[in-house]
Amino acid sequence: MYKKLLDQADVIIFDLDGTLYEGTEHFNLHVDNLKQHLNDEKKEKFQSIYDQILKGDHPVQIGKIYDGKRDIVWTWDPFTEELTEAHNWEGEVVNVQDAPKTIAAHEFDFKNWVPIGDGWWPPYAIARHFGIGTDVIQASYNRTKEQMAELDGYLKQTPGLKGYLKELQQGRRLIVCTNSDEVxxxxxxxxxxxxxxxxxxxxxxxxxxxTKKHFSYVLEKYHVKPEQAVSVGDNFMNEVAPALQLGMRAVWLTDAKEKPVEHNQYVLTDTLAQ
Known part of the structure; x- marks a missing residue:
């Protein structure tokens, strides 16, 4: 179904990390790099929490918001932008009196309000929980990205993707919009x-x-209507919800079996090409 949606598009905007290559081993590498800044006891606790998150047994999950000021995790609706419920690190619901009822995407500062949109962000939240500074976390992230290109097994080409992109390129404009820096x-x-x-x-x-600013720029530059453009990515909050809000369509690359929000303008798939 996603191929039909892409075939009908005039412009396709791709995410990079987690979208145009396969594998999740690099997240484990990032965890190992972060753990080097902790003593042995905290290293074990860090790993234990991360394992719980991967099993879905912890409040830190994809689609949640990490509140760095209060060190808690919020449930957030990407359409109404409401903060609906807060949990502490033990999974208990907490009553927060001084928090806003809503937070818009443009208010995410990646320090006090951090969207947990993909696999890079749970390690970030755990690191913050253990007192690791944002500058150290960023350095670990940068090092991990370097190691991914240097070491074997961390960057895996998606089988058939190169040929599929060449096919899509005929009569369409393909764009990459990524949080990674240019280099x-x-x-x-x-x-x-x-x-x-x-x-x-x-x-x-x-x-x-x-996201919406970049997507609007692409729509205007290439003179296409929102319904003629498709966003493709693995992060629901980064690539899918903003596209739907603009009237675009979207392909969400995910292992999820159910849609968090019912909408007929996007589809779920776990791979982009075979």
Whole structure:
């Protein structure tokens, strides 16, 4: 079904990390890098929490919001932008008197309000919980991205993707919009041997804060109506919800079996090509 949706598009905007290459081993590498800043006891606790998250047995989950000021986790509706419920790290519901009732995507500052949109962010939240500073976390992230290109097994080309992109390229404009910086994004696209298939790269995009701004720019630049454009990504808050809000369509790359929000303008799939 997703291929029919892409075939009908004039412009397709792709995410990069978690979308144009396969594998999740790099998240474990990031966890290992972060743990190096803790003593042995906290390393074990860090790993235990991360294992719980992967099993779905912890309040920190994809689609939640990490409140860095209060060190709690919020349930957030990406359409109404309501903060509906808060949990502490033991999974208990907590009553917060001084928190706003809503928070808009443009208010995410990635310090006090952090959207947990994909696999990079649970390790971030755990690190913050254990007192690791944001500058150290960023350095670990940068190091992990470097290791992914240097070490075997961390960057896996999606079988058939290069040929599928070449096919999609005929009569369509393919764009990459990523939170990775320009140097990193270009390195990854070249390493994956798919850089030639994209007309434009939008790096350091600060999604989801600026997602709609970037998408609106693409619609205006290429003179296409929202319904003629499709966003493809693995992060519901970064790539899917903003596209739907603009009237675009979307493909959500996910292992989820059910949609968090019912909407006929997007589809779920666990792979982009075979």
């Amino acid at each position: 990193d994004a270009k390195r990854l696209l070249k390493f994956l041997d798919i850089d030639e298939h994209f007309e434009e790269l939008i790096p350091s995009a600060m999604k989801p804060v600026h």
